[in-house]
Amino acid sequence: MGMVNPGGIPYFILEFGDELVYFSPYTVSLFILALVFTIFAVIARPERQVDIVFGGDAFYAKETSLAELKIRRFMAIACGFASMGAMVTGDLFNFTLFISLVGICNVGIVAAVKNRHVQNAAYQYGIVALSATVPLFGAAALIAATTGTLSMVELWSNAALAVPLVVKALLVLGVMGEGMAPFYAAKAEMFRAPGAPYVIMCSLSSLLIFLRVIEVVLVI
Amino acid sequence: MWQEYSIGLLLVFIAAVIAFFALVVEKDDLHRLLLLDLVEVPSLGIIALLGTDLAEALILPGLVVGIAELLALSQIYVTKEGLKERKVQGLNIEVIQADAPLIISVLLICYGVILSGFTGGGVAGLGVVFYFMARGHREHFELLEMASGISWAIWIFAFFVFMFIPEYWLLALFMAAIGILLKVIVKMSLVGTMWGDGNG
Amino acid sequence: MIIQRISRIISNYEMIMPIFAGAVTLLFVVAIFSLPLPYYEEQLYPKTYDPTSPLNPYDRGGPPFVQIDIKEQYPENSPTAGYVTSYLTPLSWYMANTTLYLGTTIVGHPGGILDEILYNTRGLDTVVETTILFIAFAIASYLYRKG
Numbered sequence: 001m002g003m004v005n006p007g008g009i010p011y012f013i014l015e016f017g018d019e020l021v022y023f024s025p026y027t028v029s030l031f032i033l034a035l036v037f038t039i040f041a042v043i044a045r046p047e048r049q050v051d052i053v054f055g056g057d058a059f060y061a062k063e064t065s066l067a068e069l070k071i072r073r074f075m076a077i078a079c080g081f082a083s084m085g086a087m088v089t090g091d092l093f094n095f096t097l098f099i100s101l102v103g104i105c106n107v108g109i110v111a112a113v114k115n116r117h118v119q120n121a122a123y124q125y126g127i128v129a130l131s132a133t134v135p136l137f138g139a140a141a142l143i144a145a146t147t148g149t150l151s152m153v154e155l156w157s158n159a160a161l162a163v164p165l166v167v168k169a170l171l172v173l174g175v176m177g178e179g180m181a182p183f184y185a186a187k188a189e190m191f192r193a194p195g196a197p198y199v200i201m202c203s204l205s206s207l208l209i210f211l212r213v214i215e216v217v218l219v220i
Numbered sequence: 221m222w223q224e225y226s227i228g229l230l231l232v233f234i235a236a237v238i239a240f241f242a243l244v245v246e247k248d249d250l251h252r253l254l255l256l257d258l259v260e261v262p263s264l265g266i267i268a269l270l271g272t273d274l275a276e277a278l279i280l281p282g283l284v285v286g287i288a289e290l291l292a293l294s295q296i297y298v299t300k301e302g303l304k305e306r307k308v309q310g311l312n313i314e315v316i317q318a319d320a321p322l323i324i325s326v327l328l329i330c331y332g333v334i335l336s337g338f339t340g341g342g343v344a345g346l347g348v349v350f351y352f353m354a355r356g357h358r359e360h361f362e363l364l365e366m367a368s369g370i371s372w373a374i375w376i377f378a379f380f381v382f383m384f385i386p387e388y389w390l391l392a393l394f395m396a397a398i399g400i401l402l403k404v405i406v407k408m409s410l411v412g413t414m415w416g417d418g419n420g
Numbered sequence: 421m422i423i424q425r426i427s428r429i430i431s432n433y434e435m436i437m438p439i440f441a442g443a444v445t446l447l448f449v450v451a452i453f454s455l456p457l458p459y460y461e462e463q464l465y466p467k468t469y470d471p472t473s474p475l476n477p478y479d480r481g482g483p484p485f486v487q488i489d490i491k492e493q494y495p496e497n498s499p500t501a502g503y504v505t506s507y508l509t510p511l512s513w514y515m516a517n518t519t520l521y522l523g524t525t526i527v528g529h530p531g532g533i534l535d536e537i538l539y540n541t542r543g544l545d546t547v548v549e550t551t552i553l554f555i556a557f558a559i560a561s562y563l564y565r566k567g
Contacts, residue, residue, distance in 0.1 A: 015383075015494065015497045016383050016497070016543060016544045017382070017383065017492075017494070017497050017498045017501075017540055017541040017542060017543055017544070018464075018492055018493040018494055018497065018498070018541040018542050019542060019543075019544045019545070020494075021544075067562075071558070071562045074558070075555070075558075075559075078551075078555055082551075085548065089544075091542075091544070091545075093278055093281075093542075093545060094542075094544055094545050094548065097281060097285070097545055097548040097549060097552070098548055100285050100289075100552060101548055101551060101552050101555065104288070104289055104292065104552055104555050104556055104559075105555055107289075107292065107293075107296075107559065108292070108555060108558065108559040111292075111296050111559055111563065112559070112562060112563075114299075116300060116302075119296060119299055119300035120300050120433070121433050122296055122300075123249065123293065123296050123297060123300055124433045124434065124436055124437060125433070125436070126289065126292065126293045126296060127252055127253065127256055127293060127437055128436055128437055128440045129289065130256050130286070130289040130290070130293060131240070131243065131256055131259055131437075131440065131441060131444070132440070133260070133263065133282070133285055133286065133289070134236065134240075134259055134260065134262060134263040134444070135263075135444055135447065137263050137266070137267060137278070137282045137285075138236075138262075138263050138266040138267075140267075140278070141266045141267040141269070141270050141275070141278060142266060142457065144270055144274065144278075144463075144464075145225065145269065145270050145457070145459055145460065145463075146457055146458055146459065146460055147460055148460035148461075148462050148463050148464065149464065149493060150493075151493055151494075154493070164454060164457055165454075166447070166450055166451045166454045167457075169447055169450070170447060170451070173443060173444060173447055177440055177444075180436065180440070222455075222456045223456070223459055225456075225457070225459040226455050226456030226457055226459075229455060229456075229457060230452060230455055233448050233451050233452045233455070234452065236444075236448045237445055237448045237449055237452070240441045240442075240444045240445040240448065241441075241445050243437060243438070243441035244438045244441045244442050244445060245438075252437060270463070271463075271467060272463045272464065272465050272466050272467050273465035273466070273467055273533045273534070273537065274463070274464055274465040274537065276534055277465070277534055277537035277538050277542060277545075278545075280534075280538065280549075281545055281546065281548075281549040284549050284550075284552070284553055285549065285552050287553075288552050288553045288555075288556035288557070289552075289556055291556050291557065291560050292555075292556040292557075292559040292560050294560075295559065295560035295563045295564060296559070296563065298563075299563045334510075365557070365558075365561055368554060368557055369554070371550075372550055372551070372554050375546070375547065375550055376547060378539070379539075379543045379544070379546070379547050382500075382539060382540050382543050383543065386498070386499050386500045387500070389500040389503060389540070390503075392539070393535065393539060393540075396535075396539045396546075397535075399550075400550075403550060403553065406557075
């Protein structure tokens with residue numbers, strides 16, 4: 001290993017053919033965070049939303065149907081696994097695929113709610129996530145073409161392999177597109193969807209993939 | 221420095237700029253979805269310019285991700301617009317109403333199973349689509365979901381065989397081929413059979 | 421306030437697509453100006469052409485079940501890569517023996533090298549890819565059935 005990995009020296013490297021999965025101090029911390037929240041999603045009960053009528057005692061409790069609960073929990077768990085994968089993978093194309101998986105799981109968590117506002121928000125987010133695959137896959141292919149490898153381990157151990165800056169920018173923009181949900185949910189359009197632990201999975205997975213892409217861009 | 225690779229990239233980047241600019245100005249949701257399909261093309265172009273066998277192996281996942289997300293998004297679109305079910309009737313052609321679709325479909329499915337792998341899935345899926353088109357369709361979605369899940373599990377198992385007990389690679393290869401066969405059949409047979417809310 | 425106005429535009433979820441597409445457009449314009457990019461000559465899995473072979477452009481040589489040399493990233497991790505050079509179904513076998521253009525048709529299942537990459541050396545990619553399909557299908561069929 002010629003260059004130092006800013007994420008620390010890997011404890012161990014799992015080998016899946018051409019694709020290495022490496023556990024360095026940085027990736028392990030993110031991996032454990034994703035794991036903990038996935039376990040939360042497995043055991044948590046969904047929140048029940050209550051609308052209180054202003055100036056009176058009356059309130060409406062919104063019920064979440066069992067089918068909806070199940071599909072959203074499934075999506076949240078899948079999202080957790082996808083985030084875990086994205087945290088530790090050491091292959092660039094594999095990384096972009098995991099990011100796309102996180103994106104579509106986030107769409108799924110939101111889209112399962114049968115409410116027009118929520119569905120509309122999910123649709124808008126979904127088309128962003130789909131268009132974000134263009135810079136993502138484009139960046140991975142450009143890296144393969146300019147350096148001859150997709151393995152992050154190769155890229156950081158061989159100083160001669162330099163990835164052009166614009167390609168790194170494409171990669172970051174693609175990850176931003178896939179993980180955009182929590183940013184434009186500032187207006188809480190998406191959080192009107194009942195079921196707290198699952199929606200938190202959206203924000204958490206986006207945060208995690210942003211943190212990981214920083215490491216990736218520094219490493220390659 | 222301007223090799224063929226960079227000239228190709230120039231063309232693809234220009235195409236990407238045009239396609240994304242169209243997305244900037246487009247306001248209608250349905251047209252955005254259609255444009256997205258177009259936008260996928262430059263991304264495949266960038267991968268293809270790699271020009272190795274690896275490029276082909278990367279195009280397949282890239283393509284599949286695009287198709288999968290389009291499937292989910294179009295269903296979200298249908299639900300959000302509240303488009304009600306439009307009855308899909310069997311085609312009103314004499315030959316199709318006889319036993320022909322059944323025979324042709326069985327032939328296609330058998331041949332697809334022999335082919336196995338991605339191509340086999342395509343051929344067998346065509347058989348199922350043809351049958352659904354000719355007969356109209358209703359139930360069976362639970363069955364398709366189950367087949368999709370099983371094929372996924374077969375695939376994962378094959379992957380672990382490849383990685384951890386490589387001496388059984390032939391077994392793993394055939395399991396992977398069967399997994400993708402089931403998967404592609406299911407996906408193909410879904411094309412055009414979902415419409416509106418199932419509960420209508 | 422300009423920040424207020426910007427945040428109002430961004431908070432409208434109808435605007436998110438134009439904003440993101442605009443950013444990508446700009447970045448691709450920058451990418452055009454950063455051309456030409458260098459092409460690394462020593463690529464993995466290089467393509468070879470043999471115009472006299474009916475399996476062209478998928479012919480990688482060698483009969484099935486005899487290991488050929490594949491240029492992968494970590495050869496020590498995939499000891500069995502290179503066994504599946506190509507397998508042909510009866511119909512495609514017939515076509516391979518009668519025409520030179522089997523490789524250009526869909527019945528010429530390109531098996532071989534692509535299967536090696538997709539299933540074996542880069543198997544993890546395909547696992548994630550099928551999972552994406554699975555999730556997308558779950559979303560669509562949930563909306564369709566439980567709608």
